[in-house]
């Protein structure tokens with residue numbers, strides 16, 4: 001049994017990249033706020049023209065609608081099992097007449113989506129999440145790495161799984177020892193081709 005709640009949200013953060021595309025038009029975008037990443041669906045009426053408006057590092061304020069699904073049988077019923085957010089207004093934050101953009105930190109930005117569904121979580125997903133938070137803190141690299149919990153990546157028999165954006169590469173059977181190389185590979189401007197990550 002599950003139930004759903006709907007509410008409005010407002011987020012302010014840095015635009016990272018567009019997510020899913022359809023015929024060259026973005027359907028979603030990635031926003032970074034305080035070290036966390038959010039993938040937000042873009043309302044249809046906003047999709048055309050948005051590409052020219054946002055650059056990586058653009059500071060934006062987004063208003064939208066959020067649907068949270070809760071599983072009554074879950075011990076963690078207070079935590080939604082699924083969250084969908086749709087941006088209905090996107091406002092680049094301006095300074096004077098200029099759109100305020102921030103240069104991304106040296107290195108590429110990566111969003112790491114960690115599967116938090118039971119199959120993956122129990123097989124080490126929690127340790128993966130905790131280790132990524134440590135790496136963010138150790139390296140002071142939260143400007144380059146953003147984390148996002150996701151419900152399922154459709155590789156349930158190969159958990160724990162995570163996905164790196166914007167490339168959308170899925171990595172399965174992860175171990176915490178793989179994470180430093182993975183983070184280095186994804187955030188270094190010239191990827192280290194020798195780093196072996198499953």
Ligand code: FES
Nearest residue numbers: 115120153155156
């Ligand atoms: S449970 Fe993690 S990929 Fe499905």
